Amino acid sequence: MTILVTSRSFSTGSADLVGRLRAAGHAVERGPATHDLDALRGPLGRATGWIAGTGPITEAHLDAAPRLRVIARYGVGVDAVDRAAAARRGIVVTNTPGANSAAVADHTLALILAAVRGVVRGNERVRAGDWSGWRSRELATATVGIIGLGRIGREVVARLSGFGCEVVAHDPYLPEADFAALGVRRATIDEIARECDVVSLHAPGGGTVIDAAWLARSDAPVVVVNTARGDLVDEAALAAALRSGRVSAYAADTLREEGGAGGGPLLAPDLRERVIITPHVAAQTVEAIDRMGAAAVADLLAVLDGRTPANLVAYG
């Protein structure tokens, strides 16, 4: 059978994953991480399995893939996969929960601290000969709000415990007991807006959480951090809030439009000192790449062998 691989980090780990797929009797074809449909039509026509990155997988992709039986996401988020269309065709979707949580949590802390302390601004100013500096606050005096208390959100909470800050969290799908067990106060999305100095997003993509109305409710200037998905924020509203001072900094590993020039309103030159964007690399540690690869290949082979995969993404 032919396996299509579009994940950009698939062969960059320590294991020979292509060799493993070939040893199981499969041919491997590579395709672009952007999932450009025209470029993928040929390989999709042949593919029985697809090891996919974060690019969109639409009904049109599936229409072009009559033999496809399994989409194994090399990563966690399945927001870009049309799961209803996959379910209608009997195509199984799997992902790799937990495989990149530590990597993304580390990166989140890097972004929180960089935004709170002005690391990127300082680097730029020194290169321009400006050593005048500024004053920051210690993280211990901050209230940090976590939106989405899942695998990554919890790893962020664990790391924040070393900083002495108060941590509150919003997650509509978790029972009260889970918040207490993690030592965080449960909060509504409005309370997060009113009380937090730093807000970090860890919910799945697919709906806007930080919009103009939320931003209007926040009192003091807030630092917003997003290592989840670009569509969780209204980027135009956020850019306006950065200009008005309601948001003091935005640090993210993701944008609504990724992969190429452009990038949208947050990359405007006048916001350069207060906006930090990394190119979707939070999960790209050598350790996480190995864990994601092992999990994605194991589940893809399980489905093709007629076994139940470890990480089946339920739909409906």
Ligand SMILES: NC(=O)C1=CN([C@@H]2O[C@H](COP(=O)(O)OP(=O)(O)OC[C@H]3O[C@@H](n4cnc5c(N)ncnc54)[C@H](O)[C@@H]3O)[C@@H](O)[C@H]2O)C=CC1
């Ligand atoms: N930057 C990167 O490279 C990476 C980004 N991600 C993104 O991070 C997201 C979270 O990953 P995990 O923690 O592993 O997933 P998870 O499924 O363990 O946790 C997500 C949590 O969000 C909660 N949630 C759902 N809707 C919500 C809402 N509207 N408001 C608040 N909470 C909500 C869920 O109840 C769940 O507890 C992924 O869906 C993915 O989009 C994940 C890995 C790497």
Ligand SMILES: O=C(O)C(=O)COP(=O)(O)O
């Ligand atoms: O796991 C996720 O959802 C990510 O965003 C990271 O995925 P990637 O390693 O870029 O395919």
